[in-house]
Amino acid sequence: MAGKTLFDKIWDTHLVREEPDGTTLLYIDRQLVHEVTSPQAFEGLKLAGRRPRRPAATLAVPDHNVPTTDRRLGIADAISAKQIQTLEDNCRDFSITLFGMNDIRQGVVHVIGPEQGFTLPGTTIVCGDSHTSTHGAFGALAFGIGTSEVEHVLATQCLVQKRPKTMEIRVDGVLSDRCSAKDIILAIIGKIGTAGGTGYVIEYTGSAIRALSMEGRMTLCNMSIEGGARAGMVAPDEKTTAYIKGRPLAPKGALFEQAVRAWEQLKTDPDATYDATLVLRAEDIAPQVSWGTSPGMVLGVDQRVPDPARMTDDNTRKATERALEYMGLAANMPIADIKIDKVFIGSCTNSRIEDLRLAASLAKGKHVAKTVHAMVVPGSGLVKQQAEQEGLDKIFREAGFEWREAGCSMCLAMNADVLKPGERCASTSNRNFEGRQGAGGRTHLVSPAMAVAAAVEGHFIDIRHWS
Amino acid sequence: MQAFTTLTGLIAPLDRVNVDTDQIIPKQYLKTIKRTGLREGLFFDWKKQKDGSPDPQFFLNQARFQGATILLTRDNFGCGSSREHAPWALLDQGFRCVIAPSFADIFYNNCFQNGILPVVLTADEVLAMMHDVLATPGYQLTVDLGKQTVTTPSGKICTFTIDPFRKDCLYRGLDSIGLTLQHESAISAYEKKRKAEAPWLFADIPS
Numbered sequence: 158m159a160g161k162t163l164f165d166k167i168w169d170t171h172l173v174r175e176e177p178d179g180t181t182l183l184y185i186d187r188q189l190v191h192e193v194t195s196p197q198a199f200e201g202l203k204l205a206g207r208r209p210r211r212p213a214a215t216l217a218v219p220d221h222n223v224p225t226t227d228r229r230l231g232i233a234d235a236i237s238a239k240q241i242q243t244l245e246d247n248c249r250d251f252s253i254t255l256f257g258m259n260d261i262r263q264g265v266v267h268v269i270g271p272e273q274g275f276t277l278p279g280t281t282i283v284c285g286d287s288h289t290s291t292h293g294a295f296g297a298l299a300f301g302i303g304t305s306e307v308e309h310v311l312a313t314q315c316l317v318q319k320r321p322k323t324m325e326i327r328v329d330g331v332l333s334d335r336c337s338a339k340d341i342i343l344a345i346i347g348k349i350g351t352a353g354g355t356g357y358v359i360e361y362t363g364s365a366i367r368a369l370s371m372e373g374r375m376t377l378c379n380m381s382i383e384g385g386a387r388a389g390m391v392a393p394d395e396k397t398t399a400y401i402k403g404r405p406l407a408p409k410g411a412l413f414e415q416a417v418r419a420w421e422q423l424k425t426d427p428d429a430t431y432d433a434t435l436v437l438r439a440e441d442i443a444p445q446v447s448w449g450t451s452p453g454m455v456l457g458v459d460q461r462v463p464d465p466a467r468m469t470d471d472n473t474r475k476a477t478e479r480a481l482e483y484m485g486l487a488a489n490m491p492i493a494d495i496k497i498d499k500v501f502i503g504s505c506t507n508s509r510i511e512d513l514r515l516a517a518s519l520a521k522g523k524h525v526a527k528t529v530h531a532m533v534v535p536g537s538g539l540v541k542q543q544a545e546q547e548g549l550d551k552i553f554r555e556a557g558f559e560w561r562e563a564g565c566s567m568c569l570a571m572n573a574d575v576l577k578p579g580e581r582c583a584s585t586s587n588r589n590f591e592g593r594q595g596a597g598g599r600t601h602l603v604s605p606a607m608a609v610a611a612a613v614e615g616h617f618i619d620i621r622h623w624s
Numbered sequence: 625m626q627a628f629t630t631l632t633g634l635i636a637p638l639d640r641v642n643v644d645t646d647q648i649i650p651k652q653y654l655k656t657i658k659r660t661g662l663r664e665g666l667f668f669d670w671k672k673q674k675d676g677s678p679d680p681q682f683f684l685n686q687a688r689f690q691g692a693t694i695l696l697t698r699d700n701f702g703c704g705s706s707r708e709h710a711p712w713a714l715l716d717q718g719f720r721c722v723i724a725p726s727f728a729d730i731f732y733n734n735c736f737q738n739g740i741l742p743v744v745l746t747a748d749e750v751l752a753m754m755h756d757v758l759a760t761p762g763y764q765l766t767v768d769l770g771k772q773t774v775t776t777p778s779g780k781i782c783t784f785t786i787d788p789f790r791k792d793c794l795y796r797g798l799d800s801i802g803l804t805l806q807h808e809s810a811i812s813a814y815e816k817k818r819k820a821e822a823p824w825l826f827a828d829i830p831s
Contacts, residue, residue: 170821173814174807180789182807184814186825194707196657205801210811213828222655236655243657280825287706287730301730303708304659305737305800313804315811319787351642352700355729385703387729408824416824451642472641472698479640569705571651588704590646592669 160426167298183318186280190217192244194285198308199247210314212252221571225561264537264563267291267505274404278393278420290381293390294374296423300387322432327363330439335620338373339604342380343445347455354386365439371400372511379506383452392424447589447602449480464488499582500612503534504568507585516605517549525557526615532559534566583611626739627797632766633693637757644704649713662713694721702731711738
């Protein structure tokens with residue numbers, strides 16, 4: 158019998174029942190809930206007279222709508238305030254643990270899950286949020302779902318699924334100086350396109366992946382959805398267990414030891430096969446900058462903006478023309494010549510302590526360009542606290558960055574942190590869709606290191622050669 | 625959920641690839657705590673011109689596409705955010721079916737939860753229909769879920785595949801949570817067995 162992939166092992170241990178046609182009732186170990194995609198799910202439960210099957214398997218936090226300025230002032234937007242109040246009411250009515258807006262543990266849902274030890278290897282994790290793929294960094298099967306499925310999981314702790322295909326993306330070698338997980342995943346999406354992973358679960362393998370920290374693996378898995386894959390995963394190893402050990406919701410003592418022994422089995426067998434494989438060399442990956450309105454529209458900082466006139470495929474050419482018009486860019490201009498107005502360091506992709514340490518190390522002793530407004534939004538209250546203990550907030554402030562409270566912030570601009578029409582932002586977030594950071598706003602996706610360099614220089618610059 | 629059996633309706637063409645759910649319905653409409661009333665937000669930024677007036681080029685603003693119940697579009701429709709507000713907004717506008725060469729996974733799932741049929745046809749079939757829709761005012765298609773066919777006015781029949789379980793649920797308008805709850809004993813048995821293997825995940829369930 159052929160060996161099993163990491164994905165196969167997790168899938169197979171979560172089968173509640175399987176129909177002859179492959180329709181599977183899959184058990185869900187953990188659900189994360191936020192204020193935007195849950196109100197209608199709780200309403201559905203109420204209307205049907207249903208209760209959550211395992212309230213303890215769910216953790217809730219408001220993140221999308223919360224202000225990143227002084228929270229003692231409350232939320233100015235009445236509709237946002239009501240949505241957050243609704244989450245609080247629902248969690249109280251259904252006995253679900255909530256980290257409220259003023260709890261130090263509050264933060265972006267995909268930052269706090271791992272931070273609290275709620276995210277564990279070998280589990281199935283869902284959330285009404287496409288970036289749930291983040292949690293795959295721990296060797297979990299984690300994917301985003303819609304609100305109806307949020308309700309389904311609350312009521313039954315299960316989901317009806319069909320087995321997806323598996324894709325291995327192997328990255329061997331050593332990354333260039335100052336290149337990071339963000340550059341790897343952007344380069345991958347640039348290669349496979351935004352639908353290249355549709356129908357697949359990706360397992361990231363290879364020496365460059367093993368070399369990544371847990372924070373780096375989270376950045377990597379986070380953007381799997383931008384390549385069309387609902388889930389991405391990395392097999393757990395000693396870094397994974399070291400990260401989890403001692404976290405508030407992680408198993409303790411003998412139970413932890415037992416869990417670690419089980420987690421050691423969570424790797425793809427040598428004779429297992431994937432449905433597809435892609436191989437990249439880490440050395441070939443330059444610092445990435447997205448130039449268009451889809452995450453697949455991305456290039457190395459040493460490249461030039463594409464020229465639609467040279468494109469033969471009609472759909473690609475039209476999409477490129479449209480993107481360049483929206484982005485206000487000319488074909489063939491060097492990426493490094495693109496000037497920016499704003500810098501956003503934050504989001505579930507790049508707002509963890511390691512991201513902030515790296516950003517601060519590059520910002521130290523420098524200053525944000527006069528033409529640029531830059532902000533740093535930590536991923537959680539605890540990340541913020543840790544950063545302040547390390548003095549990172551001082552470094553950022555002295556360098557001219559604003560230092561904010563935790564939340565999703567300008568990644569999707571549901572709160573007050575919004576680009577104005579035509580403003581151009583170097584952002585460590587995950588989506589450069591039209592209007593994502595504010596109607597008419599122009600987003601360039603980059604790593605934290607590239608964002609700092611762009612803030613200081615006022616335009617993109619190749620950080621491999623930046624002094 | 626409203627059942628879907630057959631539908632004959634006017635087609636609205638959206639000739640763009642990779643339409644993401646941020647475009648289908650932008651962030652400011654996600655603050656609602658209801659599923660209804662989202663029509664206003666559907667393609668909000670695309671249906672306006674820069675000065676805020678309706679863009680006469682956009683299909684939603686054209687008289688000939690008013691009352692359309694089937695959206696015809698291109699590859700990878702519904703990519704990006706998992707927001708179920710996207711199918712809710714389409715439904716609120718009156719769309720019961722979306723035809724495209726491919727869909728993003730989460731959006732595709734979300735359609736089935738809301739009585740919307742997503743139909744995958746070949747790129748060539750969609751291309752031909754896109755051409756015909758633009759050339760022919762009043763162009764309609766008939767979608768038959770039971771037979772898994774799309775029939776054009778000229779009588780050309782395109783077939784599509786669909787997962788049998790999803791088809792059955794949509795065809796009969798079934799409550800999927802109710803269906804899963806019928807397997808309560810299997811779920812409980814699973815939890816008991818799994819707790820023995822991985823007790824750290826089931827502290828809340830008594831042994």
